[in-house]
Amino acid sequence: MTVDRFVTFSLSDIQAVCFQCEDAECGARLIVPPDNLDIGVLDECPSCRRDWWRKAEGAKGMGLPTGATPMVAFLKALPRIRLAEDNGLLGFTLLLQFDDPSCK
Numbered sequence: 085m086t087v088d089r090f091v092t093f094s095l096s097d098i099q100a101v102c103f104q105c106e107d108a109e110c111g112a113r114l115i116v117p118p119d120n121l122d123i124g125v126l127d128e129c130p131s132c133r134r135d136w137w138r139k140a141e142g143a144k145g146m147g148l149p150t151g152a153t154p155m156v157a158f159l160k161a162l163p164r165i166r167l168a169e170d171n172g173l174l175g176f177t178l179l180l181q182f183d184d185p186s187c188k
């Protein structure tokens with residue numbers, strides 16, 4: 085018999101959103117509340133000042149590369165989805181499923 089163990093979280097379980105710098109020598113983390121995020125704080129790493137949106141690689145429209153657009157959309161949608169769930173405006177709850185870390 086095989087038993088798969090996992091944990092599920094809803095968006096309302098999110099305590100903070102953490103952004104980690106991809107610079108190999110930096111790795112700094114910026115941790116912010118999920119419902120009150122100013123996208124502007126993501127312009128550069130607060131530690132090494134690396135350009136987090138990599139504007140120089142393909143500025144378009146908002147001055148952001150194509151890969152940034154869905155990230156911005158997700159970050160802006162997150163508090164709105166949480167509010168909709170909290171107010172019972174949806175007939176379902178979005179759950180995210182992960183392997184149980186205690187089983188690794």
Ligand SMILES: [Zn+2]
Binds near residue numbers: 107112131132133
């Ligand atoms: Zn950095």
